[in-house]
Amino acid sequence: MTTTHATLVRELKTLRKGRGVHAGRIVDRVGPALAAACGITRADGPAAARQKLVSRLTELIEQLPEDLQLATRAAFGLVSDVRHPLYQERVNWVAAVVDRDSRTVRRRVDEAVDQLAELAATTTPRDAAGWHTAELSVAVALDQGQPEVLERYQVVVDGDTVDKLEFASVFPVRRRDVDVHLLYGGTLLDRSSAVERPGFTLLPAEPLTRGDTHDFAIRYRLSNRDVMHPCVLHVPERPCEVFDLRVRFEHDRKRLVRTFDGVLQRSDAEPSGTQHEVDRAGEIHLRFRRLLPGLLYGARWGGSVVCSARRAS
Structure with missing residues (x-):
């Protein structure tokens, strides 16, 4: 695992906590490696930074295997009708939808985070x-x-x-x-x-x-x-x-x-x-x-x- 990949994994796991992409002071929640992967700069305000973050994460999640996509979207708060304030609550929601236990869902999210980090480090944003x-x-x-x-x-x-x-x-x-x-x-x-x-x-x-x-x-x-x-x-x-x-x-x-x-x-x-x-x-x-x-x-x-x-x- 490269340094960049490991850093992105760590920053993505930090981002999924709490309200995910809907957390307050979003600029402070996005680490430098993830900001670079999303094209977020110091000149971006909270709204622009959140928009770039959501757009890039959505684009990357679309490239994941289909069985990982729902759990990953929910984990980061990207499912429009699932705005639970805690990561574990969103995990429980996915577990109920796919009829699996929460441990299985967490493993899928961890697997997805690893793949997201690799994609973020090796691909260019579409914009x-x-x-x-x-x-x-x-x-x-x-x-x-x-x-x-x-x-x-x-x-x-x-x-x-x-x-x-x-x-x-x-x-x-x-x-x-x-x-x-x-x-x-x-x-x-x-x-x-x-x-x-x-x-x-x-x-x-x-x-x-x-x-x-x-x-x-x-x-x-x-x-x-x-x-x-x-x-x-x-x-x-x-x-x-x-x-x-x-x-x-x-x-x-x-x-x-x-x-x-x-x-x-x-x-x-x-x-x-x-x-x-x-x-x-x-x-x-x-x-x-x-x-x-x-x-x-x-x-x-x-x-x-x-x-x-x-x-x-």
Whole structure:
């Protein structure tokens, strides 16, 4: 456990006491590590500090496993109709709702606090990022002479105004080996250089404002099968709620695909993954939820240096 993580755990456990996020003198209840994770500064008054705290905690709790979310919301006083003045009273309320004893609920909250500390230390608040991905759907067709990849994005604006969206393909390929076509969603500017993944800037027809959603889609057509490296590996730079991946092989039912669901990248070791069988139609369908920036998600179906985790971002 790192020093920052341990500090955040301690500060979160202090915050959940009493009335939680509704405690008086909230600025004094939020420790320095938690304040930094929530973007709270000395210039913020009590109302602004509480708003940032509630927004960030709510965002982080949404990334927890579903069985931990209710207990965690109640623990910090984020359930609107549960404003009990004591932490233990809120624990008892959750115990009655889920039909478990209070010790079980406290263990769940402790587990959630540990995960919240990790998320707070490793992810950026959505408002600071300007926008995040609600859903990225990727379809890969390998059963033809020229492989094709279709990427469909739905993004949500978290900042005040966003006039451009920067992103890169989720598969490695040299820019000269692929034809890129924007199907809809604005104007596409190519910002690729001597890198292994094409990078682009999308300009929406009109600037996007807070709360807007925007859809766009891109089709990649590769020159031949040999230039398609055997992997689709996504290391998001921003939070991503859903990553849906479909790969169609050439009717190879015996193929095994290694999948990665939130794997930490390391420079000194091969990332661990899970073996996944291709179905009778020669396809694989994966769906990842609550993706965290910096972690590895996707699939690899063959050995390739270019497909290493170190190069996935």
